[in-house]
Amino acid sequence: MKYDLIIVGAGPAGIFTAIEMIKKGTKKKILMIEKGKPIEKRSCPKTKTGRCMNCKPCNITTGFSGAGAFSDGKLSLSCEVGGDLPELIGADVAQALIDYTDSIYLEFGADTHVEGVSEPEKVKEIRRRAIQAGLKLVDCPIRHLGTERAQILYGSLELFLKEHGVEMLFDTNVEDLVIEDRTVKGVVISDRGEKTVIEGTDVVVATGRRGAEWLEQLCARYEIAHKPGTVDIGVRVEVRNEIMEEVNSILYESKLVGYPLPFKNKVRTFCQNPGGFVSQENYDNNLAVVNGHSYKELKSNNTNLSILCSHNFSVPFNQPIAYAQKVGELTNMLGNGQILVQRYGDILNGKRTWDKELAQGNVHPTLPDAVAGDITAAMPYRAMMNILGFIRAVDLVVPGFAAEETLLYSPELKFYSNKVKMEPDLTTSIRGLYCLGDSSGWTRGLMMASSMGVLMGRRLV
Secondary structure: OEEEEEEEOOOHHHHHHHHHHHHOOOOOOEEEEOOOOOHHHOOOOHHHHOOOOOOOOOOOOOOOOHHHHHOOOEEEOOOOOOEOHHHHHOHHHHHHHHHHHHHHHHHOOOOOOOEOOOOHHHHHHHHHHHHHOOEEEEOOOEEEOOHHHHHHHHHHHHHHHHHOOOEEEOOOEEEEEEEEOOEEEEEEEEEOOEEEEEEEEEEEEOOOHHHHHHHHHHHHHHOOOEEEOEEEEEEEEEEEHHHHHHHHHHOOOOEEEEOOOOOOOOEEEEEEEOOOEEEEEEOOOOOEEEEEEOOOOOOOOEEEEEEEEEEEOOOOOOOHHHHHHHHHHHHHHHOOOOOEEEEHHHHHOOOOOOHHHHOOOOOOOOOOOOEEOOHHHOOOHHHHHHHHHHHHHHHHHOOOOOOOOOEEEEEEEEOOOEEEOOOOOOOOOOEOEEEOOHHHOOEOOHHHHHHHHHHHHHHHO
């Protein structure tokens, strides 16, 4: 088997690489390999069982469209949000790519309504409070797909690729690359224990956050130029909708950035879900991490968002992904394999949270199988201090955010630390090998990853 292009991973970056090539009239033979299932076969059994069944691979994070199909589907329409790609290709080019990519999402059924642009005077007032609290407000226009509609949209994209000749291998694991004389020759797949080499002139690795560790291992094995980057460690916060009502209605997602004392590390909010639900994701090494999503129609009484602390390591330790995994494993140990949840007030009072205490407040957990406990027993001191200081600052912008009953879930981890060195045309130190999306370290989210795929598609055409 030989192809002009092999795309490893069927997430947004890989999808939009193929979409753009098709739109530009390519005649190249393209193969997309995905360890998960096609989107029409992806489903989480937790909706029926009421608890995580620890599927391998996790249907929430793997399959066509990656974690994007089961996220709330927020498309950030500003190049200020979503990663470091503008540093590589220029802000103007990145914004033009986002605008173009957005038009494709609209073509395939995205909601035409854009959040966060209708009330500029009220946005100014929120920014004023943020400045007084020592925070920066990044007011980014948002196109919200919604979890259920995102799956429909990506289903249409999958059908489009199939109808235009893109071959797809699902439930197939890519174990290795074939590299000779600093040139990629193909990939090695594993199917029911049998290994097969598939030849490819070009190979695009777009495995998302879930594949970040695997790509880091490949970089070390084949001396693919890269550098340790940033890893994010934090918590997911859940409050009543009433607390976030102003921000939800004006901005939909408040992207706040701060550098709280005493460490002055970068801390930020991420993935805000008005009326949303806290969710669990599982990685192949039995690591359970917390996330959140929101539907277009189905709504809860709560809003959830993550607070993430950025960590960088270089000397003498340079394995940020491994570090974050250890934090997650320790937290999972305390929760007996489940997500931990603790009230903010209990953290301040130096005590763990009990199930009966969760039932007494206004905020009822939307992740029902989360285990009440003490996240401070696993969270590193530096990260915990950053989180607490940041929550106090956000409370000045959103009064009531730092209420005693506010819930903190842990661990929330973002694995996109390994940054592959590349040129503005996306070439790497290995001829014919390209690395895209969140696993490359250059993007952090659906829209920027999709836009990087568009750029890749143009390059390959």
